[in-house]
Structure formats: C-alpha cells, structure tokens
Amino acid sequence: MPQSDDNNSAEVPKAREAEEQPLVRFENVVKRYGDNVVLDELDFNVLPGQRVTLIGPSGSGKTTILRLLMTLEQVDDGVIWVDGDPLSHMYRNGALVRASQKHQRGVRKKIGMVFQQLNLFPNMTVRRNITEAPVHTLGMSRDEADERAAELLEMVGLADRIDEHPTRLSGGQQQRVAIARALAMRPEILLLDEVTSALDPELVAGVLDVLREIARTTDITMLAVTHEMGFAKDVSHRVLMFDRGQIVEDGPPERIFSEPREERTKSFLHAVLEAG
Structure with missing residues (x-):
C-alpha cells in the first residue's frame, strides 16, 4: 500500500476546510492501451487551491492523468469528477453514462493546460494567440480580451511582445505566452505537462520563475507533471510519486524529498537528482 500523509492533509490555504469537496476526483480510474494498463484503479483527490506535483518514471501514468482531464483521452473504467460534476460521464435518467463531447466541453471550461x-x-x-479562445469560447468582448492579454503578458514579462509573431520569440518566451494563453480562459485548474522539457537549459529558469509567481500570487489549483524537483519542492502542497499506474507515495514536499518512506521513491529521487 502507498504511504500517505492523508490524501487531503497537505498545507492548503488556511481558509480551506478539510471536508471541502475536491475540485478534482479520480474514482477507480482505469486507462489501458491494448494490454498495457497505464492507470490501475486510480483514486486521488485534489482540493481547491492545492498545488499538486506528479513525479515518477516515464510511462508511470502521470501525463495520462492530465490528458484524461483535458478529454484528449477517455477512461476505460471509473469516473473522473471536476468540481462535483462528472467529466468522463454524465447523468441520464438518474444513471451515470458515458459523457457526450458537448458535456465534456462544458465541464472542461474549468481547466487550462500548458503542454510540453x-x-x-x-x-x-x-x-x-491569447485572445481568440476567450472571444470565441467564453464570449468575451474583443476589448476585454485585449485588456486581459495585456495584463497576462505583463505578468509573464512579455508586455512589449504583444504584436510579435511566435516565430520571433525564443522557446522560453513562447512557453510564457502559452502560460498566458491558458490563464486567459480564467481556469479554476491549471495543468502543467513537463512545460520546460523542450527548452534549452538556460531558458528553463525564466519559465519556472513565472510559474512560481503565479503560485505565489493566485489561488489557482495546479496539477503539474515535472522532473524539476526544485520547482516541485518550491510550489507544491503535495507531491505524488507514481509507478506503474498507481500512487506509491503521497505527502508534503518537505517530507517526500527529505525523508521518503517508499524504496521506489528513494530510488527514483536518487536517479533524478544524480542525473541533475
């Protein structure tokens, strides 16, 4: 059994109640690709305002979790809930059935994602790039969307590049634009999928600094997949160690990184930190 410090015991903002309804809930979720079981009856919750980092080896199911939340993939079994509403399913005549695309689009509006x-x-x-989705999906006026874009670009340090094309920006600058674009939709949940993995090493720090500032100044819920252990330690309320589609260990970053309880966590962190 995975070692946990209570699935909802992380250091969330003090105003949050321990019994508060999870913003994200995976209930016995199974995902397979052929004979390969990527998520094996996975259960976990994320409370509003929590910042949760998923770590573990490649192929352990971390990115699949984010793709299921974005409905880029569909569950094979189990149910995913977002803010109390089923995402993978919907109610029909009082019973849960597979969700339609229209239903999933409605629930998914609460979620933004920044990809690799x-x-x-x-x-x-x-x-x-930043204003099209708010205008066409949220019905935001063009003026409001432009104002929002300017505010977000100021936050990510690119206010002077608003009328540039992405091809004239560095990889790190483009990723910061992608972060601003995700936030422009005013999501309740921000998903981050190895957002620095495609960047040159000297560009990584700038992107991580932007995400640290977002974590410091907002109460947005974050679910991040990363191999940047320093970032995970800085911003997370909880760290979840994954292996073979299951949570091996769950706890606050100060314990996970200094005193992991599971041998699999110890060996993974040793390999990652040695490589770094």
Missing part, C-alpha cells in the same frame, strides 16, 4: 509542445499558432500574433 508550445502549440502556438505561428500565423497569429501573440495577442491573437
């Missing part, structure tokens, strides 16, 4: 790949539109300016 930058995924910016090269034919659009930075401004339009």
